[in-house]
Amino acid sequence: MRRFLLTVPNFANKMVGNKFVGKTAVLKLQKAGGNWVEGDRFFNRASELQALEERVRDGAHTLLTAQRRMGKTSLVRELLRRLGDGGGFEPIFVDLEAAMDPADAIAEIGARSRSAQGAWHRIQSAFANALRTAGDQVETLSLGDLKAKLRGGMSAGDWRQKGDDLLAALAENDRPVVLALDELPILVNRLLKGQDGDITPEGRQAADAFLSWLRHNGQTHRNRICMILSGSVGLEPILRQAGLSAHANIFSSFDLKPWNEQTAKECLEALAANYGLDLPQEVRVAMCHRLRCQIPHHVQQFFDHLHEHLRRAGRNKASLEDVDIVYQRELLGPRGQMVLDHYENRLRLVLGGNGYPTALDMLTEASVNHGKLGNDAIALFHALAEGQAQSVPVKDVLYTLEHDGYLAPEEGGGYRFVSGLLEDWWRARHGQHFVPIADRDVAAGPKR
Numbered sequence: 001m002r003r004f005l006l007t008v009p010n011f012a013n014k015m016v017g018n019k020f021v022g023k024t025a026v027l028k029l030q031k032a033g034g035n036w037v038e039g040d041r042f043f044n045r046a047s048e049l050q051a052l053e054e055r056v057r058d059g060a061h062t063l064l065t066a067q068r069r070m071g072k073t074s075l076v077r078e079l080l081r082r083l084g085d086g087g088g089f090e091p092i093f094v095d096l097e098a099a100m101d102p103a104d105a106i107a108e109i110g111a112r113s114r115s116a117q118g119a120w121h122r123i124q125s126a127f128a129n130a131l132r133t134a135g136d137q138v139e140t141l142s143l144g145d146l147k148a149k150l151r152g153g154m155s156a157g158d159w160r161q162k163g164d165d166l167l168a169a170l171a172e173n174d175r176p177v178v179l180a181l182d183e184l185p186i187l188v189n190r191l192l193k194g195q196d197g198d199i200t201p202e203g204r205q206a207a208d209a210f211l212s213w214l215r216h217n218g219q220t221h222r223n224r225i226c227m228i229l230s231g232s233v234g235l236e237p238i239l240r241q242a243g244l245s246a247h248a249n250i251f252s253s254f255d256l257k258p259w260n261e262q263t264a265k266e267c268l269e270a271l272a273a274n275y276g277l278d279l280p281q282e283v284r285v286a287m288c289h290r291l292r293c294q295i296p297h298h299v300q301q302f303f304d305h306l307h308e309h310l311r312r313a314g315r316n317k318a319s320l321e322d323v324d325i326v327y328q329r330e331l332l333g334p335r336g337q338m339v340l341d342h343y344e345n346r347l348r349l350v351l352g353g354n355g356y357p358t359a360l361d362m363l364t365e366a367s368v369n370h371g372k373l374g375n376d377a378i379a380l381f382h383a384l385a386e387g388q389a390q391s392v393p394v395k396d397v398l399y400t401l402e403h404d405g406y407l408a409p410e411e412g413g414g415y416r417f418v419s420g421l422l423e424d425w426w427r428a429r430h431g432q433h434f435v436p437i438a439d440r441d442v443a444a445g446p447k448r
């Protein structure tokens with residue numbers, strides 16, 4: 001078997017989609033349009049694609065971690081597209097965001113497996129009861145209808161057996177399968193927690209059963225099915241809260257980093273070239289400095305707002321003043337704040353009604369304090385939590401904020417906001433009436 005499908009040259013950052021562009025050519029990139037990107041809208045990430053491909057060829061299961069909007073879904077989609085296109089693999093991408101329970105997840109994987117020609121016949125036999133009423137139409141059913149049929153044929157008790165049959169069939173497919181399970185942590189979180197967002201004993205049991213099943217199949221079919229897990233919230237902090245971390249052992253983590261400044265500037269240059277804009281070097285540098293952390297989505301958003309601003313002004317050359325105006329009015333303005341809603345929802349989902357207020361408090365504390373959360377402040381947060389019967393301890397909240405990329409440890413102790421944009425957003429949204437922890441009567445509880 002060929003070892004490297006993606007023959008990546010040294011000038012990796014001159015790569016768009018699967019085309020390499022010579023150093024003299026002007027690189028052009030289309031705007032993303034909000035959703036994940038692949039092909040011609042996919043920029044850079046050549047070394048990440050190569051590393052992930054090596055893992056797949058070595059039969060290693062991967063847990064892809066990174067903050068929201070770092071480009072996890074895009075990276076996995078693009079990897080699968082390339083591995084499927086003459087790469088000798090059967091790519092199956094499954095989004096588990098809407099799955100309510102293990103049977104839903106199995107039905108979703110089953111429906112998406114219809115494209116695996118070498119396995120589909122066996123899968124149909126395993127689900128013969130569920131598919132009988134569909135007759136010959138199975139091939140033409142929409143994916144949603146197919147999923148509903150598969151789901152309808154499973155009782156609460158037999159998802160495990162059906163899931164085993166499904167993965168055994170996939171393992172027999174002529175081409176080895178790369179099975180990407182996006183948003184798996186959302187499903188695990190949903191299984192674990194009751195209405196109020198706290199982990200229940202039944203929830204823990206359900207998550208344990210599902211993760212054991214996944215682990216067992218990952219081990220049994222190693223080298224025939226390679227799994228890549230990813231999600232908009234981290235799996236490890238959730239498993240840690242539930243004491244189920246051991247289930248992640250078969251997955252080796254791959255941490256997707258932000259772009260470096262050079263790549264972000266090249267991305268801005270390629271976007272500008274595509275839309276006939278002139279973004280001088282100093283403008284691109286200023287944009288990157290504002291963001292501080294080059295999360296691809298933020299780079300794209302900044303460009304998009306600047307593009308709209310210049311269009312309204314009837315110009316195509318941007319100045320430093322334009323950068324300031326767009327940053328303040330658009331990125332930090334009402335439309336930017338809407339994006340922040342999503343971040344908050346995800347934090348609420350992971351930390352529940354109990355841990356979430358602490359996270360909100362800590363992030364706001366850092367945002368009004370030049371991005372820093374010092375050890376003194378952390379000690380006060382511990383004191384504040386004492387006697388409040390916190391189900392998510394302060395140290396777990398901090399772990400989640402670090403793991404999910406909000407805060408990073410500082411050399412001299414304490415933490416610091418990673419992204420300049422997130423820090424400014426947070427301050428704009430929550431900073432105004434905030435009372436810093438040092439000014440509170442800690443014994444009396446939070447004042448907000």
Ligand SMILES: Nc1ncnc2c1ncn2[C@@H]1O[C@H](COP(=O)(O)OP(=O)(O)O)[C@@H](O)[C@H]1O
Binds near residue numbers: 034045070232296301
């Ligand atoms: N490789 C990339 N090239 C261009 N834009 C990207 C890339 N990766 C991410 N983006 C931008 O980030 C946005 C979010 O990407 P997505 O893959 O959905 O992130 P995640 O799954 O980590 O939340 C995309 O809509 C796009 O604007």
Ligand SMILES: [Mg+2]
Binds near residue numbers: 074182231
């Ligand atoms: Mg995603």
